Amino acid sequence: MNIQAYMETLGKQARQAARALVSASTKQKNGALLAMADLIERSAEVLKAENAKDLENGKNNGLDAAMLDRLALTDAGIAGIAEGLRQVAALQDPIGEVTDMSYRPSGIQVGKMRVPLGVVGIIYESRPNVTADAAALCLKSGNAAILRGGSEAAFSNQALAKCIKQGLKQAGLPETAVQVVETTDREAVGHLISMPEFVDVIIPRGGKSLIERISNNARVPVIKHLDGICHVYIDDAADFTKAIDIAVNAKTHRYGVCNAMETLLVAESQAEKVLPELAKRYAEKGVELRGCEKTRAIIDAIPATDEDWATEYLAPILSIKVVEDVDAAMDHIAQYSSGHTESIITENFSTSRRFLAQVDSSSVMVNASTRFADGFEYGLGAEIGISTDKFHARGPVGLEGLTSQKYIVLGDGNIRQ
Numbered sequence: 001m002n003i004q005a006y007m008e009t010l011g012k013q014a015r016q017a018a019r020a021l022v023s024a025s026t027k028q029k030n031g032a033l034l035a036m037a038d039l040i041e042r043s044a045e046v047l048k049a050e051n052a053k054d055l056e057n058g059k060n061n062g063l064d065a066a067m068l069d070r071l072a073l074t075d076a077g078i079a080g081i082a083e084g085l086r087q088v089a090a091l092q093d094p095i096g097e098v099t100d101m102s103y104r105p106s107g108i109q110v111g112k113m114r115v116p117l118g119v120v121g122i123i124y125e126s127r128p129n130v131t132a133d134a135a136a137l138c139l140k141s142g143n144a145a146i147l148r149g150g151s152e153a154a155f156s157n158q159a160l161a162k163c164i165k166q167g168l169k170q171a172g173l174p175e176t177a178v179q180v181v182e183t184t185d186r187e188a189v190g191h192l193i194s195m196p197e198f199v200d201v202i203i204p205r206g207g208k209s210l211i212e213r214i215s216n217n218a219r220v221p222v223i224k225h226l227d228g229i230c231h232v233y234i235d236d237a238a239d240f241t242k243a244i245d246i247a248v249n250a251k252t253h254r255y256g257v258c259n260a261m262e263t264l265l266v267a268e269s270q271a272e273k274v275l276p277e278l279a280k281r282y283a284e285k286g287v288e289l290r291g292c293e294k295t296r297a298i299i300d301a302i303p304a305t306d307e308d309w310a311t312e313y314l315a316p317i318l319s320i321k322v323v324e325d326v327d328a329a330m331d332h333i334a335q336y337s338s339g340h341t342e343s344i345i346t347e348n349f350s351t352s353r354r355f356l357a358q359v360d361s362s363s364v365m366v367n368a369s370t371r372f373a374d375g376f377e378y379g380l381g382a383e384i385g386i387s388t389d390k391f392h393a394r395g396p397v398g399l400e401g402l403t404s405q406k407y408i409v410l411g412d413g414n415i416r417q
Contacts, residue, residue: 001183007191010146011198013176014119018144020174021116026093028171029140033089036167037082040132043163044078050159051128058152066256070126071153081132081160084382088136091381094399095142098408106417109410114403116142118200121192122384123148123214125206128156134203135164135178137384141402144177146199148192150206151184158182193218203397205385208312223397225362225388227312227338228258230370233265233329233355234274235346242367243274243345244281249369250343252285256314258386259341259373263309263319265329268294271322275299287316294322309336326351330358337361339388341373362388362395 021029040047051073058068094114101111120143124130131147138145149157161180168175181188193202193214202222204214211224232250234243250261266274271294279299282289290308291301301320308319309332323329326344333342343365344355352366363373373396375383380398387393393401 001185003183003185003187004191006183007181007188007195008198010179010181011119011195014144014146014179015198017174017177018116018118018142021139021142021144021177024142024173026095028173029093029142030089032139032167032171032173033085033136034167035170036132036135036164037085037089039163039166040078040085040160041082043159044075047073047078047156047159048075050155053155054128054153061152063152067126067152071128071156073128073156077129081129084129084133085136088140088382088399091140091399093140094403099405101410107411107414111408111410112405113408114400115406117402117404119144119146119198120402121146121148121199121202121220123189123192123202123204123206123210125150125210126152128153128160130205131157131160131180132164133382134384137382137399137402139168139173139177141399143402144179146179146181146192148181148189154184189214190217193220193222196220203385221391223385223387223389223393223401225258225338225340225386228260228314228340228386229263229310229312229336229338230259230261230341230343230373231263231265231329231333231337232261232343232345232370233323233326233333234267234270235326235329235344235348235351236267236269237348237351238267238270238274238345239347239367240274243270244277246343246345246367246369247274247278248281248285250371251282251287251318252316253369253371255316257371258312259370260314261318261343261370262311262313263321263332263336265332266295266320266322267326267329268322268324271295272298275320275322282318285316287318289318289320291320292322295320298322312338326355330355333359333361340386341365341370343368343370362386 097114122134164178165175199220202220204211275298289301290304304319339361341363342361375396375398383396
């Protein structure tokens with residue numbers, strides 16, 4: 001196979017499909033999503049049979065238990081994929097929304113209309129459910145999609161692709177509106193991220209090495225986050241119960257996720273009060289603590305290094321630093337944060353407002369666990385990923401993040417004087 005020619009063909013087809021989707025009605029898009037859901041449910045046995053091939057290959061190739069678990073398609077997982085498609089169908093369609101209309105002195109009206117990005121390329125690893133999730137979000141937001149899943153899920157992804165194509169066909173939409181790359185050759189990724197004439201944005205989903213590689217080599221804009229080095233700061237004016245509950249939840253609710261707390265900052269005035277109780281709670285959960293000198297004077301902890309402050313553990317490990325005040329906490333965050341999510345625990349309104357205004361991350365919270373930094377929790381219905389960049393999509397990226405706005409002007413024969 002000529003990989004370059006193949007990828008260019010996918011790109012041309014996606015660009016044509018994107019133009020067709022501009023005129024697609026909400027009813028058509030929802031009809032396609034509901035048809036996909038039904039087809040996936042009816043194809044459960046086929047999906048499981050294809051998934052079994054991926055699982056067998058994965059075992060033979062030495063995939064670990066956690067990776068195999070993410071790869072597996074169970075009856076419950078298939079039902080969840082179908083339900084996810086139906087949930088996206090139930091979301092409000094953002095396309096065509098007109099806002100900020102106003103009359104100008106010249107007599108024209110100026111406003112903004114929400115429009116699709118165009119063609120979205122998504123590169124992801126292992127989880128087959130991402131194929132359906134990505135297809136659903138791109139379609140509902142009026143975008144054509146080129147999906148390149150990991151080679152470990154090749155059979156599962158192609159089986160899902162058949163259901164997606166059939167659903168598009170039943171709704172009268174181009175089957176090329178969602179294309180799943182058939183080759184597992186890595187060369188395909190290189191071409192996908194280098195076709196700005198066909199692809200408008202790339203979204204990588206996976207480990208840091210994948211995202212870093214895509215970001216460094218892409219000739220197409222990338223929506224991404226590299227690390228989730230999230231902080232919780234327990235302020236001088238923190239409520240003890242809130243501080244304990246949030247600090248425990250932010251670290252231990254789930255370890256291997258990007259919105260888990262990796263560094264706990266504690267005001268000096270609170271340290272001797274909260275750290276012993278937190279150390280007890282963390283010990284019960286099996287969390288390894290790494291602390292600064294002041295922390296280790298209060299509780300047992302391994303000495304923390306500069307590298308610890310800059311590390312996303314994705315594991316039951318937590319760095320703890322005692323700081324003088326909120327300014328010292330914000331200085332630490334400015335130096336080490338990845339720009340994902342930070343939270344302050346305080347009952348002082350003025351301090352909380354300063355923290356919200358001055359901390360430059362995609363999500364900033366007051367008296368809440370960092371684990372809430374999630375598209376579903378934010379009411380987006382679903383998310384395609386998290387962005388720590390500073391262009392239009394920042395934080396959890398849902399339907400609106402997959403759109404842009406254009407100015408529209410309404411006149412009645414107006415000419416500029």
